[in-house]
Amino acid sequence: MSAASEKxxxxxxxxxxxxxxxxxISLALSRAIKSYRENVNKALTKFxxxxxxxxxxxxxxxxAMDRLDEMVETAIASLADNHxxxxxxxxxxxxxxxxxxxxxxxxxxxKSKSMVGEEIGLREHLEEKGNQIWExxxxxxxxxxxxxxxxxxxxxxxxVPREDVAKLFTSFFGKEVPPDxxxxxxxxxxxxxxxxxxxxxxxxxxxxxxxxxxxIIVIENEGNARLSTGAxxxxxxxxxxxxxxxxxxxxxxxxxxxxxxxxxxVPSYVNIISGPSKTGDIExxxxxxxxxxxxxxxxxxxxxxxxxxxxxxxxxxxxxMRCGGCMYECPVFALTAGRFGYRYLAGIGAAWTAFGSGMExxxxxxxxxxxxGRCMERCPMKIDVPSMIAELRRRMAASAG
Amino acid sequence: xxxxxxxxxxxxxxxxxxxxxxxxHGNPLGLKGQEVSGWAKGLDLPRRGDVLFYTAGEYQMLPxxxxxxxxxxxxxxxxxxxxLMMGVRNLFDRAGISAEKLYASVLAKDRDRFNAIVRKxxxxxxxxxxxxxxxxxxxxxxxxxxxxxxxxxxxxQHARKVxxxxxxxGAKTIITLSPHTAEVLTQVYPKLDDTFDFKVKTFVExxxxxxxxxxxxxxxxxxSGLVTIHDACRMARxxxxxxxxxxxxxxxxxxxxxxxxxNRRWTSCCGxxxxxxxxxxxxxxxxxRVAELAATGAATAVSFCPYCLAQLDAGRGDTKLEVVDxxxxxxxxxxx
Numbered sequence: 001m002s003a004a005s006e007k008x009x010x011x012x013x014x015x016x017x018x019x020x021x022x023x024x025i026s027l028a029l030s031r032a033i034k035s036y037r038e039n040v041n042k043a044l045t046k047f048x049x050x051x052x053x054x055x056x057x058x059x060x061x062x063x064a065m066d067r068l069d070e071m072v073e074t075a076i077a078s079l080a081d082n083h084x085x086x087x088x089x090x091x092x093x094x095x096x097x098x099x100x101x102x103x104x105x106x107x108x109x110x111k112s113k114s115m116v117g118e119e120i121g122l123r124e125h126l127e128e129k130g131n132q133i134w135e136x137x138x139x140x141x142x143x144x145x146x147x148x149x150x151x152x153x154x155x156x157x158x159x160v161p162r163e164d165v166a167k168l169f170t171s172f173f174g175k176e177v178p179p180d181x182x183x184x185x186x187x188x189x190x191x192x193x194x195x196x197x198x199x200x201x202x203x204x205x206x207x208x209x210x211x212x213x214x215x216i217i218v219i220e221n222e223g224n225a226r227l228s229t230g231a232x233x234x235x236x237x238x239x240x241x242x243x244x245x246x247x248x249x250x251x252x253x254x255x256x257x258x259x260x261x262x263x264x265x266v267p268s269y270v271n272i273i274s275g276p277s278k279t280g281d282i283e284x285x286x287x288x289x290x291x292x293x294x295x296x297x298x299x300x301x302x303x304x305x306x307x308x309x310x311x312x313x314x315x316x317x318x319x320x321m322r323c324g325g326c327m328y329e330c331p332v333f334a335l336t337a338g339r340f341g342y343r344y345l346a347g348i349g350a351a352w353t354a355f356g357s358g359m360e361x362x363x364x365x366x367x368x369x370x371x372x373g374r375c376m377e378r379c380p381m382k383i384d385v386p387s388m389i390a391e392l393r394r395r396m397a398a399s400a401g
Numbered sequence: 402x403x404x405x406x407x408x409x410x411x412x413x414x415x416x417x418x419x420x421x422x423x424x425x426h427g428n429p430l431g432l433k434g435q436e437v438s439g440w441a442k443g444l445d446l447p448r449r450g451d452v453l454f455y456t457a458g459e460y461q462m463l464p465x466x467x468x469x470x471x472x473x474x475x476x477x478x479x480x481x482x483x484x485l486m487m488g489v490r491n492l493f494d495r496a497g498i499s500a501e502k503l504y505a506s507v508l509a510k511d512r513d514r515f516n517a518i519v520r521k522x523x524x525x526x527x528x529x530x531x532x533x534x535x536x537x538x539x540x541x542x543x544x545x546x547x548x549x550x551x552x553x554x555x556x557x558q559h560a561r562k563v564x565x566x567x568x569x570x571g572a573k574t575i576i577t578l579s580p581h582t583a584e585v586l587t588q589v590y591p592k593l594d595d596t597f598d599f600k601v602k603t604f605v606e607x608x609x610x611x612x613x614x615x616x617x618x619x620x621x622x623x624x625s626g627l628v629t630i631h632d633a634c635r636m637a638r639x640x641x642x643x644x645x646x647x648x649x650x651x652x653x654x655x656x657x658x659x660x661x662x663x664n665r666r667w668t669s670c671c672g673x674x675x676x677x678x679x680x681x682x683x684x685x686x687x688x689x690r691v692a693e694l695a696a697t698g699a700a701t702a703v704s705f706c707p708y709c710l711a712q713l714d715a716g717r718g719d720t721k722l723e724v725v726d727x728x729x730x731x732x733x734x735x736x737x
């Protein structure tokens with residue numbers, strides 16, 4: 001075994017076992033799983049058309065994967081029509097280079113949750129360049145203060161009980177924060193509120209992007225995404241190319257399926273952003289930069305996605321909407337949370353990691369998966385994780401000789 | 402193409418041990434022929450026939466798995482590094498543990514129980530009127546774990562030998578005892594050999610087929626209290642076998658079923674597949690499934706897969722739940 005990948009495996013195994021032996025993780029997860037199943041059943045009962053819609057969306061996504069290059073081009077052109085800037089980045093490094101040109105250093109940035117941000121190490125990179133960056137999603141804010149990565153893609157601090165949050169906040173804010181969830185939420189609200197308006201830049205990902213209108217859809221409940229994408233003068237979006245669909249109408253369908261399987265009948269906010277803020281109220285002269293940002297930049301990231309799209313087995317991984325449903329069905333995840341993960345989590349994360357980050361990072365995840373297949377039962381896109389894991393193992397074993 | 406590793410990859414050593422054993426001895430644990438075929442003593446099963454009863458040696462090796470995993474865990478605690486290490490084909494030799502010594506600790510009662518299950522399965526099929534043949538000491542393991550762990554080339558070679566064995570019996574139909582074997586025979590073998598045209602069915606399917614031919618009810622083993630079902634992942638999700646199980650249990654007298662909350666296609670994994678690489682996590686997964694099954698209030702859980710049986714049985718801890726194999730349940734009544 002090469003020294004580097006042996007270390008990757010050992011470090012991973014150590015953290016995985018620590019998590020599995022941490023009773024607060026399995027307790028928090030069993031509560032979360034129970035409530036997820038109840039909520040998603042409720043949401044699907046109230047809106048039963050979602051199941052059929054999910055099938056339709058699978059077709060939309062499948063067809064879209066044949067048109068990635070074309071959609072990127074269309075989206076960039078649409079954004080230009082809207083007075084926004086679109087970019088294409090082949091690799092994570094390319095994306096960070098574009099970000100550097102736009103951000104520079106010494107800036108204050110408010111960021112809403114983004115798995116692509118995790119994928120390319122955005123926060124760490126921006127901090128290294130001398131910027132101050134604040135995670136505004138409550139869970140991700142908690143993980144930022146803990147110097148840790150998200151433990152679930154939708155609920156990053158899913159494993160941290162309120163008592164621990166209170167201790168963390170008391171120490172960070174330098175004042176007593178009681179182990180009361182409302183008080184904890186209130187403290188962060190107060191702290192971040194001024195950051196939104198001081199920030200030079202707001203950053204976000206996207207849940208789905210419509211190529212024909214250049215519209216970015218960001219689904220959320222906390223309101224942090226509206227503030228961080230709406231208050232600062234500049235908004236930068238980094239999004240994987242697989243989030244593109246040809247039309248806005250299709251994008252709505254994707255969005256609805258996404259939030260429903262993320263256990264919401266309807267989320268508090270669906271942000272649709274297609275360009276910088278503007279006004280023509282004085283003499284009908286269009287002026288950019290009204291109340292919202294005056295600049296919108298959208299970076300479309302490949303980083304292995306086109307290679308996935310070219311392989312029939314792995315292309316389905318790109319249908320993933322990151323609803324997180326699979327993670328609630330994974331028996332290993334129930335014990336270890338996101339420690340069964342690299343930057344992307346659990347079985348589906350192994351496929352993403354193999355193509356995005358490298359086989360040595362994907363190997364431990366690939367051999368953690370039980371191939372039990374319950375994730376696939378839950379997945380609205382019916383992504384065949386067990387088959388992808390089997391194929392990844394075959395490739396890993398073949399290259400191990 | 403996925404991003405290749407910057408340096409050569411090496412798989413967890415435990416997997417290399419299994420691979421080496423299958424290649425060298427024909428089964429994952431390096432068992433001797435008698436240990437695999439001893440169950441059939443006195444049954445006088447023919448070596449040729451239309452229906453092949455294929456055990457794949459899986460029940461027979463169950464009592465040995467924990468010894469192997471235990472040895473691997475002890476190595477991990479030492480500095481030998483079980484997870485990843487160089488050239489581990491002869492892990493045991495290096496670590497100073499002989500297979501004989503390792504397996505000497507296996508309890509006779511466990512060995513007897515699992516061998517008896519295989520024998521009972523054959524007897525149940527006979528009792529139901531099927532004429533079965535077997536491969537005797539020539540029987541090889543299916544290679545399911547080679548597939549599971551990613552050893553495609555080894556599987557291809559191993560499968561050739563297995564298929565030669567199948568052909569030597571003249572059988573058209575193969576009855577398997579585990580969903581893992583059924584999975585690899587139905588979903589992988591045809592891709593490795595396009596002349597593979599055997600009809601493969603699980604023991605459950607074979608039994609249900611016969612039962613459906615009449616309205617006859619059958620006696621079951623005497624069991625007090627409610628019985629809950631542990632659907633095996635591969636059985637329920639890969640093979641889609643869930644209602645056959647309920648059909649059979651419905652034909653048995655003296656059984657009252659209570660379903661677990663996670664049942665059929667939503668069943669929870671027993672953790673078995675993780676046993677070789679992360680044994681500690683695997684045990685915890687088993688304990689969680691046991692807790693789900695026990696929460697039904699049932700006194701007994703019935704399993705349909707050898708690995709699930711061993712996992713759940715070992716994962717019972719302090720719970721009062723009994724775990725029995727479906728074959729034990731069936732044979733207990735039918736064979737008296």
